[in-house]
Each structure stands twice: as C-alpha cells, then as structure tokens.
Amino acid sequence: xxxxxSEDQELIAKTAADFVAERSPLSRVRExxxxxxxxxxxxxLWKEMAELGWVGIPFPEEHGGAGMGLAELAVVLEALGxxxxxxxxxxxxxxxxxxxxxxxxxxxxxxxxxxxAAGDALLSLAHQEARSRFDLGALETRAEAAGDGVALSGExxxxxxxxxxxxxxxxxxxxxxxxxxxxxxEAPGVSVEAxxxxxxxxxxxxxxxxxxxxADARLGAAGAAGPLLEAVVDRATVGLCAEMLGAMTxxxxxxxxxxxxxxxxxxVIGSFQALKHRAADVFIGVELCRSAVMAAAxxxxxxxxxxxxxxxxxxxxxxxxxxxxxxxxxxxxGGVGMTDEYDIGFxxxxxxAAELTFGDAAWHRDRWARLEGY
Amino acid sequence: MSTxxxxxxxxxxxxxxxxxxxxxxxxSLRGRGDDPLNGVWxxxxxxxxxxxxxxxxxxxxxxxxxxxxxxxxxxxxxxxGAEEKVLRQELKARRMPAPLIGFGLTMIGPTLxxxxxxxxxxxxxxxxxxxxxxxxxxxxxxxxxxxxxxxxTRAEDDGDHFVVTGTKVxxxxxxxxxxxxxLVRTRHxxxxxxxxxxxxxxxxxxxxSVSPIRLISGSSPFCETHFDAVRVPKRxxxxxxxxxxxxxxxxxxxxxxMIADAFxxxxxxxxxxxxxxxxxxxxxxxSDGRIGDAVLRDEIARNEMDTRALMLTxxxxxxxxxxxxxxxxxxxxxxxxxxxxxxxxxDLLVRLMGPQGLGWEGxxxxxxxxxxxxxxxxxxxxxxxxxTSEVQRNIIAKRxxxxxx
Numbered sequence: 001x002x003x004x005x006s007e008d009q010e011l012i013a014k015t016a017a018d019f020v021a022e023r024s025p026l027s028r029v030r031e032x033x034x035x036x037x038x039x040x041x042x043x044x045l046w047k048e049m050a051e052l053g054w055v056g057i058p059f060p061e062e063h064g065g066a067g068m069g070l071a072e073l074a075v076v077l078e079a080l081g082x083x084x085x086x087x088x089x090x091x092x093x094x095x096x097x098x099x100x101x102x103x104x105x106x107x108x109x110x111x112x113x114x115x116x117a118a119g120d121a122l123l124s125l126a127h128q129e130a131r132s133r134f135d136l137g138a139l140e141t142r143a144e145a146a147g148d149g150v151a152l153s154g155e156x157x158x159x160x161x162x163x164x165x166x167x168x169x170x171x172x173x174x175x176x177x178x179x180x181x182x183x184x185x186e187a188p189g190v191s192v193e194a195x196x197x198x199x200x201x202x203x204x205x206x207x208x209x210x211x212x213x214x215a216d217a218r219l220g221a222a223g224a225a226g227p228l229l230e231a232v233v234d235r236a237t238v239g240l241c242a243e244m245l246g247a248m249t250x251x252x253x254x255x256x257x258x259x260x261x262x263x264x265x266x267x268v269i270g271s272f273q274a275l276k277h278r279a280a281d282v283f284i285g286v287e288l289c290r291s292a293v294m295a296a297a298x299x300x301x302x303x304x305x306x307x308x309x310x311x312x313x314x315x316x317x318x319x320x321x322x323x324x325x326x327x328x329x330x331x332x333x334g335g336v337g338m339t340d341e342y343d344i345g346f347x348x349x350x351x352x353a354a355e356l357t358f359g360d361a362a363w364h365r366d367r368w369a370r371l372e373g374y
Numbered sequence: 375m376s377t378x379x380x381x382x383x384x385x386x387x388x389x390x391x392x393x394x395x396x397x398x399x400x401x402s403l404r405g406r407g408d409d410p411l412n413g414v415w416x417x418x419x420x421x422x423x424x425x426x427x428x429x430x431x432x433x434x435x436x437x438x439x440x441x442x443x444x445x446x447x448x449x450x451x452x453x454x455g456a457e458e459k460v461l462r463q464e465l466k467a468r469r470m471p472a473p474l475i476g477f478g479l480t481m482i483g484p485t486l487x488x489x490x491x492x493x494x495x496x497x498x499x500x501x502x503x504x505x506x507x508x509x510x511x512x513x514x515x516x517x518x519x520x521x522x523x524x525x526x527t528r529a530e531d532d533g534d535h536f537v538v539t540g541t542k543v544x545x546x547x548x549x550x551x552x553x554x555x556x557l558v559r560t561r562h563x564x565x566x567x568x569x570x571x572x573x574x575x576x577x578x579x580x581x582x583s584v585s586p587i588r589l590i591s592g593s594s595p596f597c598e599t600h601f602d603a604v605r606v607p608k609r610x611x612x613x614x615x616x617x618x619x620x621x622x623x624x625x626x627x628x629x630x631x632m633i634a635d636a637f638x639x640x641x642x643x644x645x646x647x648x649x650x651x652x653x654x655x656x657x658x659x660x661s662d663g664r665i666g667d668a669v670l671r672d673e674i675a676r677n678e679m680d681t682r683a684l685m686l687t688x689x690x691x692x693x694x695x696x697x698x699x700x701x702x703x704x705x706x707x708x709x710x711x712x713x714x715x716x717x718x719x720x721d722l723l724v725r726l727m728g729p730q731g732l733g734w735e736g737x738x739x740x741x742x743x744x745x746x747x748x749x750x751x752x753x754x755x756x757x758x759x760x761x762t763s764e765v766q767r768n769i770i771a772k773r774x775x776x777x778x779x
Contacts, residue, residue, distance in 0.1 A: 002693050002697075003686065003693045004690065004694045004696075256776070256777070259777060270778055276767065276768065276771035276772075276775075277764070279771055280766075280775070283707070283770060283774065283775060284707045287703065287707055288680075288683040288686075288711075289683075290690070291683060291686035291690045292683050292686060294686075294690065295686045313679050313683060317679070362672060365672050365675040365679065366671075366672070366675070368675050368678070369665070369675040372675075372678070374651040374674070374675075
C-alpha cells in the first residue's frame with residue numbers, strides 16, 4: 001500500500017479541483033437551500049460529472065464504468081467536498097450502485113450500472129430507520145413470502161435523495177436474516193415524503209406498505225445479505241470520509257484566512273498564541289485524517305482483510321476532526337461566524353450531519369475494539 | 375561498491391553480506407537485537423558485558439559497517455541507501471544487534487560530515503566508527519531551555535585557545551562520555567543567534583566536572599556538566615566562530631525526527647511489551663473476552679487508533695519522499711503528536727493497573743508494574759525535551775500555517 005497519489009490520481013485531482021473552483025462554488029449550496037429546491041442538487045452538473053467519467057469510477061468497464069477504485073473516487077469526492085457539492089455520489093454511486101455492483105446478478109448489473117455511470121439513473125439505499133441509530137441490523141422492516149416473491153412493509157427515514165431516486169435498495173428482515181431488495185419507486189405501496197435536514201441535503205421518509213416484489217428483486221441471497229450490506233456501507237463510509245476531508249480542509253483554510261486578516265487590540269488575531277496553538281491542533285487533526293482516508297480506500301481496493309478496521313479509523317477520525325475544525329472555525333470567526341451570511345456555518349452543519357451518518361466516532365471506536373477482539 | 379545498484383548487484387550484495395554475517399556474527403549475540411537501547415555505546419569507559427560484543431564491534435568496524443553509509447576514508451562502509459537497507463534486513467533476519475549505538479553515530483557524525491573540516495572529520499569520525507569515543511550533547515543551560523539562543527556559557531578568546539566557563543544541563547550520559555559537542559557564547563553584542571559557536575570539547579580537559587540529575591521518575595542518564603575555565607583549542611570550532619546556530623538548528627531537526635521515529639517504532643509494539651488491550655484484559659477481565667469497563671475500552675481503542683493514524687502519517691510522509699516529492703507539512707506534527715500520544719498511553723496504563731500502579735519499589739508489585747509507573751513519570755518529559763509541545767505548535771503555526779508573529 002502506497003500512501004501517495006499516483007500520476008493518474010494526481011491528474012484526476014487536478015481536473016476535479018479546477019472543476020470545483022469554476023463550476024461548484026459554495027454559493028450554489030446556499031442558492032439551492034434558499035430556493036427550497038426539492039431535488040437538492042444540479043441534474044445538469046451531475047450529467048457533466050458523468051461525462052467526465054467520475055460517476056462511473058468504481059464500476060466495471062463491462063458495465064459502463066471506469067474500473068477504477070475508491071482511491072480514485074476519493075480524490076474526486078475530496079475536491080467536491082471542499083465546497084460541499086450536494087450531488088448524489090453517496091446515494092447513487094456509493095450506496096445503491098455499490099450494492100448492485102457487489103451483490104447484483106448479471107442482469108441487475110447490466111440493467112442499472114451503465115445508466116448510473118452515464119448519469120441517467122438515480123438510486124438510493126434505505127438503511128436508516130427511526131430506531132436503528134447506527135446498527136445496520138436493527139430493522140423493523142420485513143419481507144414476507146407472498147406468491148413467488150415477497151411483500152415488503154416498513155418505514156425508512158432520512159433516505160438520501162429519496163425524492164428523485166427511481167429505485168431504492170431496501171434492507172429488510174427475512175427468514176431471520178437481512179435481505180436487500182431493489183424496489184422501484186413507482187411500485188404500488190411505496191410513498192416518499194420529503195424531510196428537511198440541518199445540512200440541507202435532500203432526504204425523505206419512505207413508507208413501504210405491502211410492496212409486492214418478485215424474487216428477482218433480491219440483491220444477494222434471501223436473509224443472508226448482512227455482510228453485503230456491511231461491505232457496501234464500508235465503501236460508502238470511505239467515500240463520505242473523503243468528502244469530509246475536503247470539507248474540513250476548506251473550513252480550516254477559511255478560518256486561517258480570517259485569522260490573518262481580522263484585527264483586534266491593534267493586531268492581527270492570528271498573531272495571538274492562544275489561537276495559533278488551537279489552529280495547530282486543527283492542522284494536526286486534518287493531516288491524520290488524510291493518512292487514514294488514503295489507507296482505508298487503498299485497503300478496500302486491495303480487498304485487505306483488515307480494511308474494516310481502517311474504515312472505522314478513518315470515520316472516527318474524520319467525524320471528530322471535521323467537527324473540531326468547524327467548531328473552531330465558528331469560534332475564531334467570532335460573532336460573524338454565527339451569522340447565516342457567513343459560510344462557516346454550512347461546514348458546521350455538514351460536519352454534524354456527516355458525523356451522524358454511518359456511525360459516529362464512539363461507535364467506530366467500539367467497532368474497532370470488536371474487530372481487534374476486545 | 376556501486377551506488378546506483380541494479381537489482382542484480384543488490385542481490386549479489388545481499389548474498390555476500392549474508393555469507394559474511396554467517397561466518398562472522400557471534401552466535402552468543404543472536405536475539406540481542408530486540409532492544410535497540412540496550413546496545414553497545416562504546417567509549418573509553420565502556421565495559422563489554424560479553425567478550426563477543428567486543429569481537430562483533432571490531433569485526434563490523436573493520437568492514438566499516440558501524441556507520442554503513444559514511445565514506446570509507448572516515449571509517450564508514452561507503453554503502454548506498456539501498457545497500458544499507460539490505461544490511462539491516464540481513465542483520466534483522468539473524469536477530470543480530472547493531473554493533474554500536476550512540477550520539478557519535480546519530481548526531482555528531484552526520485553533523486561533522488555536513489559542517490566539519492577535513493581535519494575534524496579525519497580526527498573524530500574513525501574513532502566514532504570504532505566505538506573508541508563516546509559523545510554527549512551540551513545545549514541547554516539552567517537559564518536557556520526553550521529559548522536556547524539565550525545561552526550564557528562563555529568562551530573567551532585566549533590566542534589559539536578558547537577558555538570555556540559555564541554550565542550545561544540535560545547532558546545525557548555525560549558521566550560516561552569522552553567528548554561533548556557544545557554551544558558556547560563567543561559574542562555578547564548583536565543578534566543572540568549570531569554570537570554562538572559550536573565547539574568540540576574533550577571531557578578529560580582540566581575544569582570539566584559532571585554531576586548526575588535525579589528525576590521525578592528516579593535515577594536518569596541526565597547530568598549537569600560544569601566548565602570551569604576549560605581550555606579548548608580553536609581547531610575544535612565547527613563551522614567557524616559565531617557560526618554555531620546553523621549547526622545547532624540542523625542537529626535539532628535531526629534530533630526531533632529521531633525522537634518521533636523512536637516513538638513510532640516503540641508504539642508499533644516490538645513484541646517485548648504488552649499492548650494496551652492485553653493489559654486491559656489482565657486488569658479488567660470482562661465477560662465474552664471484551665474489556666469489562668466500557669469507558670476504558672473506548673479510551674484504549676482511541677489510543678490504539680491514534681497510534682495507527684500516526685504510523686500511517688509517518689508512512690505517508692516516507693512514501694511521498696520516495697516518490698520524489700518535497701517534504702510535506704505533515705512531518706511537522708510527528709514530534710508533538712507522538713510525544714503527547716505516548717503520555718496519554720502511559721496515563722491510561724497506570725489507570726488500568728489501578729492501585730497496583732502506585733508501586734515505587736519493593737514487594738507487592740510486579741516488576742512490570744514498577745517499571746510502567748516509572749515510565750509514566752518519565753513520559754511527562756517527552757513533551758519538554760527536544761523542543762516543547764508549545765514551541766512545536768509555534769513552529770507549525772509560523773512555518774506551516776503562515777500565521778504572523
């Protein structure tokens with residue numbers, strides 16, 4: 001494992017950085033929020049990202065993808081994360097897309113992956129339930145035998161991009177285990193209600209009321225898709241961490257710019273040692289995150305058996321470091337940091353939302369301990 | 375010996391090195407390579423614990439392999455970086471200790487190679503390589519700690535000699551060393567940094583005296599070294615009179631990375647010490663093999679994960695260097711983070727032991743418990759020595775983050 005960008009990755013990073021600087025300023029996020037945009041992102045920009053090849057990065061070439069890994073995707077997500085770009089990488093590519101790529105039949109892959117990679121199909125994974133917290137197995141949604149297939153009932157919350165997804169991957173209890181079912185949003189019995197979140201990301205309540213599905217709707221085996229779900233969420237977690245890395249880096253840059261320009265008591269406030277030392281601690285946190293995210297992505301790409309521990313390391317670190325960078329940012333901006341007019345608040349909200357997605361730091365430390373046998 | 379070794383040449387070197395080691399490495403020393411600090415420090419006062427240690431040192435010094443990468447004319451082995459790596463791998467494969475350790479090899483040697491004149495290199499380096507002279511460092515003073523440039527040990531001009539008077543503190547192993555490299559004041563006016571000279575002093579000179587320092591953790595290698603009108607020939611000035619600060623800075627940077635490396639290596643678990651989770655299971659047995667106390671389990675996991683994150687960051691820095699990139703900003707965090715992490719680790723260890731962590735000496739406490747408690751106290755110095763954490767954060771703020779003075 002080499003913790004350094006390859007030439008190809010450097011090139012992707014450069015393209016992504018230029019694209020983000022030019023096409024995806026933070027003001028876009030503010031405008032989408034203020035307009036009450038139900039989609040929550042730009043469909044045309046998504047299409048452009050697909051044309052650049054980014055949406056298909058982790059999918060096999062035979063299914064319209066680039067056949068690259070998380071290490072490459074992470075480079076793009078970090079760049080997008082800098083300006084909190086809300087495009088649906090997490091829901092469509094990292095969650096539902098990876099579920100299909102890892103657990104789907106040949107037909108399912110051929111039906112969905114080329115359309116996902118082309119930026120034409122939007123999907124999501126409905127793993128979160130009102131009482132499940134971070135436990136992927138704590139499900140109340142059930143799939144019960146009905147004719148040749150199943151009938152699916154339950155309620156899912158905070159399903160990312162639920163309003164625009166044309167299909168949802170739904171974990172449900174079946175035969176004492178977990179099944180993953182691919183549910184068309186149009187299917188009778190599916191209803192979606194938009195939710196409003198602190199970070200402004202599009203999400204919805206999904207109610208499933210006796211939704212009838214054929215056996216061919218399953219990803220993986222009946223009642224045995226728990227490991228598949230965990231593998232998918234591990235991948236998505238690394239993707240989220242890459243986004244968080246970009247966002248915390250940018251939040252810290254903004255804070256440093258402020259420290260170098262704001263004057264009080266006749267001096268630039270960045271000259272005060274109390275603030276310097278705190279800034280140094282934010283810097284240390286960000287640098288350690290970068291190493292952990294790079295290692296986690298590379299070890300998943302290499303199918304290393306210890307990858308899960310590195311994923312938890314990355315998520316635990318990023319959860320704390322991003323929130324730390326954002327909290328210190330608001331504090332160091334002072335009063336204006338509390339105003340909606342300034343951008344630092346967007347980072348604080350995103351930091352909290354990202355922290356509480358796929359397990360917070362304490363949850364991942366507990367997972368690390370379990371994986372290490374203590 | 376080729377410097378741009380082809381893979382084939384390197385394999386030949388590996389084979390020949392292996393053969394030589396098989397013929398010359400004393401069997402009795404195998405397995406003594408596990409604790410790097412328990413090695414042979416050399417010097418006039420050194421007493422070999424085993425006759426084979428002397429033999430091993432002589433044989434390796436003959437090959438130049440006590441300082442494998444130094445030029446041959448100064449007693450080194452003239453090896454390339456790749457060849458030295460092969461040598462280390464072959465030594466490790468045979469569990470052989472380094473024949474010689476100490477500040478001569480790690481500090482004054484590299485400094486003289488960079489800043490010394492030909493005469494100094496010829497006089498001192500071969501004696502370091504053969505383990506004949508043990509060196510110590512004289513930087514800090516009672517009145518000059520973090521603010522090293524305020525040092526007051528004075529060297530007065532007396533023709534072809536300087537006359538040195540003053541006190542140095544934290545001179546590790548000074549009581550067992552033969553020579554000291556010291557910073558002394560040769561000018562009292564102007565910028566403080568520009569009045570400092572780097573001087574090599576024979577500790578057998580009249581007027582040098584040494585007294586050991588007792589720490590909160592008990593006896594220690596640290597000493598106070600006093601100079602009372604000690605006459606030092608001017609040819610022992612390195613990098614010119616008043617040119618010492620440049621040398622000192624280069625050496626300090628080297629020392630900090632050494633400290634961070636040492637912590638990185640030790641926290642990786644050399645196999646000699648038990649890990650935090652192992653100790654936790656002993657002191658806090660829980661059901662189903664998990665650590666019984668959920669709060670301590672969380673702290674242990676945090677410490678283990680932080681250690682891993684630091685090691686990955688050290689690796690990232692090395693990988694970037696190998697790929698030909700400039701050193702990244704991440705290397706500036708190693709010292710501060712590694713030392714604070716080590717302190718958190720010892721804090722946790724003592725709390726894990728509970729009342730058994732209160733032993734100072736004597737009955738009722740395991741040897742490992744007594745040692746851990748002393749090490750906890752000693753670890754408090756980690757964030758002071760080699761540049762305090764506060765100074766390190768100032769450096770990060772200024773050099774990496776660009777915050778103004």
